[in-house]
Amino acid sequence: MARTTGSHSDITGPRIRDVAMRLFAQHGYAAVSMRQIASDVGVQAGALYNYTPDKQSLLFGLMQGHMEDLLAARAARDVPEDSLAQLEDFTRFHIAFHMERADAVFVSYMELRSLSDENFATIETLRRRYEDELEQILRQGVCTGVFSVPDTKIATLALIAMLTGVNTWYRTGGRLSVEEVETIYWDMVRKAVAP
Amino acid sequence: MARTTGSHSDITGPRIRDVAMRLFAQHGYAAVSMRQIASDVGVQAGALYNYTPDKQSLLFGLMQGHMEDLLAARAARDVPEDSLAQLEDFTRFHIAFHMERADAVFVSYMELRSLSDENFATIETLRRRYEDELEQILRQGVCTGVFSVPDTKIATLALIAMLTGVNTWYRTGGRLSVEEVETIYWDMVRKAVAP
């Protein structure tokens, strides 16, 4: 039965996810034990199994949640008319969304190999769906002559790799604001696909 | 004493490195046991310790070797005169070098967090040295007006992220040759830094 009133346990689930995401990002899935997660949450290892059937499901749930958040946030935006504005919107969205979720991005990127075959397939489908949004933008722009790229599929992957690369160096509180980073990357993206 | 003649043990060292690199790339450092490595090499776990003092040194040796190979291969090229040719040379070199070393690139990128603090610092220094080569090219090009980027440091990291991203999708035997991939990326790089 679902809890209807506030109690300390109502926050244990989210807390486990937060702690696990941070630890997985920091040390990697295989290097983090259930006891470490439990210890950081402030609980014994056995208690974790009230919230996840096993360690693998914990990782999968984190990655699936992240990808669904990404797709939902993307879908919530209304798309501009012309291709150029669409690409700018995608660029700024991608950077802003990923910058404030460094841990989730890192985990979703690095721990694909730690997923079971079935879970991997599920995550890959979600990732593909996101990539397709960018490729659609590029394809349409190429059609109308606004963009020119040698290969839309490769350009898609190249741009996403470049944009996600922000996470390797950006640290909150650095010399650049999110908007400044967005603008810097948009400048390069715009030119990279220019005719 | 160093071996002077051929014997089966002369190839055990390299074999361990090959196997370890492949397994680390496939499953991650923490997820691979010394017994798995030994088993793939065709030897008992204890025998590995004739070639490495411990697991951490094995990983570090692989990463250090890769970074030194990279810097050596880079240094062996003679640099063209003008900035544009230098950037093209760097782009093609980076792609070609990284494409034929997928496992080493993957490990050197993903397992930084598995290194001890001291080993991490060493690898980071080597990586920085490589990045600086690209940044020098960009800086000089910006000076002479051949390139225009918002920030040479960020542009460096953005381009390297984009180029290294090739490894996430390229598979030998695919529809594109190395030269074709080089050209596709060079087209985007050239435009991304164009004035």
Add this chain to the structure above:
DNA sequence: GTTTTATCTGAACATATGTTCAGATAGCAT
């Protein structure tokens, strides 16, 4: 106040881990 229910503890289980080391093995020089 009593029952019910969700949650947590603490110990246990079977297995896996990195590493060590005495002794076996086999190629080398003499």
Add this chain to the structure above:
DNA sequence: ATGCTATCTGAACATATGTTCAGATAAAAC
């Protein structure tokens, strides 16, 4: 042939792992 040396085996050690579960705890429902 004999001694030497590098290498490998196989067992052992101490510890860590994911997971389970009977029983404690405490809040909610009646």
